[in-house]
Amino acid sequence: MPEHAPATPDKRQVAASFSRAAGSYDAVASLQREVGARLLVRLPSLASARWLDLGCGTGHFTRLLAERFGAGMALDLAEGMLRHARPRGGARHFIAGDAEALPLRDGSLDLIYSNLAVQWCGDFAAVLGEAQRVLQPGGVLAFSSLCAGTLGELRSSWQAVDGFTHVNRFRAFGDYEALCAGSGLQVLALERRAQTLHFPDLRALTRSLKELGAHNLNPGRPGGLTGPARIRALAAAYEGLRTAEGLPATYQVVYAVLCKSR
Template structure:
């Protein structure tokens, strides 16, 4: 998806209720398989301006609260807000602390007052928002002048090995769709926020077999959530065909799964 209008088409991305339910179910298993998420989030933390000292910060799409706690340690727990659309994730994160308030909310309609935050941090969450322009508008609204929006997301090219392997099997939608990097560039440029940095980097994970990858995606709550996905159980013959197709990608380290990660730091003008 590289066209701005496509990003808003109904059904182009998973329904947010299904996203919330899927991640709620994955709350207890998520951290055990979240190596990619921890690595990407840490790189985003490292990209924050060295001079930033927010009076109030928000972890947008906080999940299990791993980076809520990191932000709380860095900037002060009493000044922090953690927001997620998945109640199950909030129930898992809240007892572990890291922020003063844990809030159930939608990134496209933030339940916060205007100019109330100095920093909005969001790692690997906004790819699930069908209307990213609304996310940017809401972040612009809640940030104070000079405030920073730092986010990571996933874009087209993510899990292309799995997608291409399934295409050889049945042509159905088995892999989550993501926006093109060009769409992120266009929407960020049009957001009214100054683009401090915006880049797209590959992050490759390796697995001994296809089952290892699909098990991890399910444990993360990030398995196939697309409209048009096949219903019911996947037959043994199709699974064997998938395994055979994926073997063409095998490397010395194992079967690769490539994630195309967007890293962005934006600033609200003074």
């Protein structure tokens, strides 16, 4: 059985945070672009597909999917992201919706592509159940996500300062393994890969997280502004991790391809 998953943010907070970040997101989304491109490479060969970009964000991969398969559908919880994506095209329909309760008919899709979105879903078993429901036999769910250990450098640096939750917590990779194995979908591929970004200083890292809409959204985070003394203490702790390339920020990325049995 999967271990108890960490508490996840309120969906309204997630939607509001990413809606606010829609205008700045593309300029700082290098990790999201790289991970999404690696996920595209992992897609099985499909001559054509009725597809859904699940958690489409600003629609970058919606447009790439359309180039490969023709126009499909895109869904996101954040209406602000959809307002950004719609004018750029790629999908016949841009839908405001929840991955845990898809507003789609049974067996209506051949492919669900989801890049770095489902880590925000508290009930991942429901996400898998919805994929099972809306995919036709032989249909494919391909997703990337983040798991425990992500931003470990920032977490450990904060632990030297105080006991609050300052860094988003994600479910363990073992949870993904167990939930995918029990989903009724065939697991074609499931792996975890670490990817490290480097920043010149702490301010650049925290600004990047804020502009992505991915700053701390977890229950247990401290209220109000963080005082300058704590920021200085955090920066001093983080400096101990500096490499020749800068301050490291490591993401534990999950890649998965699942198929609905024929």
